[in-house]
Amino acid sequence: MTHVTIIGGGPGGYEAALVASRLGGQVTLIERDGVGGSTVLTDCVPSKTLIATSDLMTDVGASAELGVKVPSAVRPDLDAVNKRVLRLALAQSADIAQRLETSNVTVLIGTARIVDSSTVVCSTSDGEQTLATDAILVATGAHPRVSSEAQPDGERILTWEQVYTLRDVPEHMIVVGSGVTGAEFASAYNGLGAEVTLVSSRDQVLPGEDADAAAVIENVFTRRGMTVLDQSRMQSVERVGDRVVVTLTDGRTVEGSHCLLALGSIPNTADLGLVEAGVDLDDRGFVDVDRVSRTSVRGIYAAGDCTGVLMLASVAAQQGRIAMAHLLGDAVRPLDLATVASNVFTSPEIATVGVSQQQVDGGDIAAEMAMLPLTSNPRAKMQGVHDGFVKLFARPGVGTIIGGVVVGPRASELIHAVSLAVTATLTVDQFADSFTVYPSLSGSIGEAARRLHRPT
Numbered sequence: 001m002t003h004v005t006i007i008g009g010g011p012g013g014y015e016a017a018l019v020a021s022r023l024g025g026q027v028t029l030i031e032r033d034g035v036g037g038s039t040v041l042t043d044c045v046p047s048k049t050l051i052a053t054s055d056l057m058t059d060v061g062a063s064a065e066l067g068v069k070v071p072s073a074v075r076p077d078l079d080a081v082n083k084r085v086l087r088l089a090l091a092q093s094a095d096i097a098q099r100l101e102t103s104n105v106t107v108l109i110g111t112a113r114i115v116d117s118s119t120v121v122c123s124t125s126d127g128e129q130t131l132a133t134d135a136i137l138v139a140t141g142a143h144p145r146v147s148s149e150a151q152p153d154g155e156r157i158l159t160w161e162q163v164y165t166l167r168d169v170p171e172h173m174i175v176v177g178s179g180v181t182g183a184e185f186a187s188a189y190n191g192l193g194a195e196v197t198l199v200s201s202r203d204q205v206l207p208g209e210d211a212d213a214a215a216v217i218e219n220v221f222t223r224r225g226m227t228v229l230d231q232s233r234m235q236s237v238e239r240v241g242d243r244v245v246v247t248l249t250d251g252r253t254v255e256g257s258h259c260l261l262a263l264g265s266i267p268n269t270a271d272l273g274l275v276e277a278g279v280d281l282d283d284r285g286f287v288d289v290d291r292v293s294r295t296s297v298r299g300i301y302a303a304g305d306c307t308g309v310l311m312l313a314s315v316a317a318q319q320g321r322i323a324m325a326h327l328l329g330d331a332v333r334p335l336d337l338a339t340v341a342s343n344v345f346t347s348p349e350i351a352t353v354g355v356s357q358q359q360v361d362g363g364d365i366a367a368e369m370a371m372l373p374l375t376s377n378p379r380a381k382m383q384g385v386h387d388g389f390v391k392l393f394a395r396p397g398v399g400t401i402i403g404g405v406v407v408g409p410r411a412s413e414l415i416h417a418v419s420l421a422v423t424a425t426l427t428v429d430q431f432a433d434s435f436t437v438y439p440s441l442s443g444s445i446g447e448a449a450r451r452l453h454r455p456t
Helices: 011-022 037-041 044-061 078-102 180-191 211-223 313-328 357-361 378-383 411-423 428-433 442-451
Strands: 003-007 026-031 106-116 119-124 127-132 135-138 142-144 157-159 172-176 195-199 227-229 234-240 243-248 253-256 258-261 265-267 300-302 341-344 349-354 368-373 389-394 401-408
Touching: 003 011, 003 106, 003 127, 003 313, 011 026, 011 037, 011 078, 011 135, 011 313, 037 044, 037 078, 044 078, 044 180, 078 106, 135 313, 172 180, 172 243, 172 253, 180 195, 180 211, 180 258, 180 341, 195 253, 211 227, 211 349, 211 357, 211 389, 211 401, 243 258, 300 313, 341 411, 349 411, 357 389, 368 442, 378 442, 389 442, 401 411, 401 442, 411 428, 411 442, 428 442
Parallel strands: 003 026, 003 135, 026 106, 135 300, 157 258, 172 195, 172 258, 195 227
Antiparallel strands: 106 119, 119 127, 142 265, 234 243, 243 253, 341 349, 349 401, 368 389, 389 401
């Protein structure tokens, strides 16, 4: 029997543990904070639960267009919202722990240090124990980056892991950073009724996303009353009594009641013994891995945010599964980033898969494109949806679907059909021949495929 030691209990770790157990491995999982890791306890699950309430508030605010009159005094109870957020996070953690237990995975709550590829020392509340192992998977995740000029205090200056202690909707939330995390929280607090200022160092929010999609989101943000400061870089954040002052590098200042720092992530790779064991890290501390999650040391694998490949829970889980399949002799399909679907949980959402507009415009990939605004979709009209679009990319001549973008309500659900098409290399004609419900938002995806048809 192969003994596998997994360090980190987030999606990369617990999914790997379940696969390894199914494939006959003897699995020990070491987690420092709790099963599910930061993804479940302080990051993805809590933030999307908060966003669910914000989305509801946004829908309530727009209900008059659909003929529903709602009292103007409707307000969220943020204390109750955050208690629900944390309760659901703990429930999800408990569900995962139960799955691991029924799969005969041994879970140790503690910290780990790698001695070499066959030895891990685990420190728990009961003391140290040395584990002999045949292979190691490092899935330790990452934590919020802060700077010496912007130190969180957990009360007024916050990281995204600290916002769930707030009992009242902030009067004025300043969000520093307009990447995915910053944009999501800015959207969420705007929907909850807070005044929001978003500080963006680039000329547009969400600089890593589809430019057309980012333009829609920024337009929605400003239309809903958010102040977006483009091309503005934070120099420092200071607490002054019950206020915070954000100073920008050009000398301007922004004053608010709270500040959320969304400055990126730092991998949790320090003090694990990785360098001493010979594992290669890049200059930012991320673990170098190949497409089957192998590190530079035989028998040591890595998955998830600590690798910096794509900092998504779904990618972490897939890296972990691939690692265990490779280790234990199952069929392996190496990680293919061209098939990864991702979503930005703003309101509206942005979902993408495959080839990007930037790659096409830059001449890296030849593609034909069809783009349809949701304002032409009958279901969108019924639901009062005014923002969003569907975009498909196909290879010229053969018509194979190689990418897509959906901006709209529940885009995270709608992108799955495009993801299947990209993964299965379906043509636009095959996609268009599949029935879509009328009326439905997914009908616009089918119509985009029809627009890309070339007569034979």
